[in-house]
Amino acid sequence: MSPGRYPEPTVDGVADWWTTSVTRIAPGEVEHRGVPVQDLIGTTDLVSAMWFLVRGDQPSPGEARLLEAALVASMDHGPQAPSIAIARMAMTCGVGINNAMASAVNTLGDSHGGAGQQCVELLNDVVAGSASAGSLREAADVVLTRWRSRSPYIPGFGHRFHPRDPRRDPLLGLVAKAKAEGTVDGAHLAAALEVESLLAEGRERPIPMNIDGATAVIYAELGFEPELSRGFFVLSRSVGILAHAWEERQGGRRNKGPIPPSILPTYRAPAPTERTGDA
Structure with missing residues (x-):
């Protein structure tokens, strides 16, 4: 180590290395964001406590209801979801x-679990662009063109399984109600509906919002950064993961694979010229 490159270590220097405003602990004390944990226990619901720990302020009752709705809606989508299947096999x-x-949880990446975060980014772009574009529709059109230049998939819209995601309407209905009550301003809801309308143009079958899009509206309306929407999705989906893992444990099966042992994967035999050592 080069002399003088780092200061002489001190107890305060080590303590400052992990400076945090989230939690303070001391013998006989646990404090979150300045509030003793005993003052939260029995007085604060889990969703409000999650908000408080992440954001540092308390949500209004209307904000807590919206966040709770998003978390409940995302808990599970059955064992055909890769994350759930992997939990069951691992168990x-x-x-x-x-x-x-x-x-x-480690499978929840950009393709499986990341669309909500991406949709918040897309909706933020539409809302920000509407100020200079002159209209929400023009801004949505510009943003969609940009997203399509990167991928044929628009995050938060369409579903490979559901013609219309059954979670869309109740979630958007709650956002509309929250807007009417003044809990949220509704800008991201309007942006999402505009994108949905544009995607449906010229198509026999529309491309409605899916769970990622509907929850993205909620997270964006509540002011969460895009990456936090993925974090909340992971927390929500962990409930389904736990339920499926525990159910699989009760079955007593050992070494469960992705398909029953009576079904063998398709084998494509290499052509003779592809086989190692063949002339």
């Missing part, structure tokens, strides 16, 4: 429930 391999849950 039969002799690992603990924490390992099964971690294995599942």
Whole structure:
């Protein structure tokens, strides 16, 4: 180590290394954001406590209801979801429930679990662009063109399984109600509906918002940064992961694979010229 490159270590320097405003602990004390934990226990619901810990302020009752609705709607989508399937398979391999849950959570990437974050980014772009574009529709058109130049998929819209996601309408209905009550301003809801309208133009079958789009509206209306929407999705989906992992444990199966043992994967035999050592 070069002399003088780092200051002489001190106790205060080590303590400052982990400076945080989230939680303080001391012997016999636990405090979150300046509030003793005993003052939160029994007085604060889990969703409001999550908001408080992440954001540092308390949500209004209307804001807490919206966040709770988004979390409830995203809990699970059955074992055909890769994360759930992986949790169930992992649970039969002799690992603990924490390992099964971690294995599942680690699959929640850009393609499976990331569309909500991407949709918040898209809606933020539409809302920001509407000020200079002259209208929400023009801004949405510009943003869609830009997104389509990167991918044929528009995050938060369309579903490979549901012609119309059953979670869309109740979630958007709650946002509309919250707007009427003054809880949110509704700008991102309007942006999402404009995008949905543009995507439906010239099509026999529309491309409605899916769960990622509907919850993105909620997270954006509540002012959460895009990346936090993925974090909240992970928290929500962890409930489904836990439920499926535990159910699989009760079945007693060992080493469960992705397909029943009676069904073998399709094998494409290489042509003779592709086989190692063949002339």
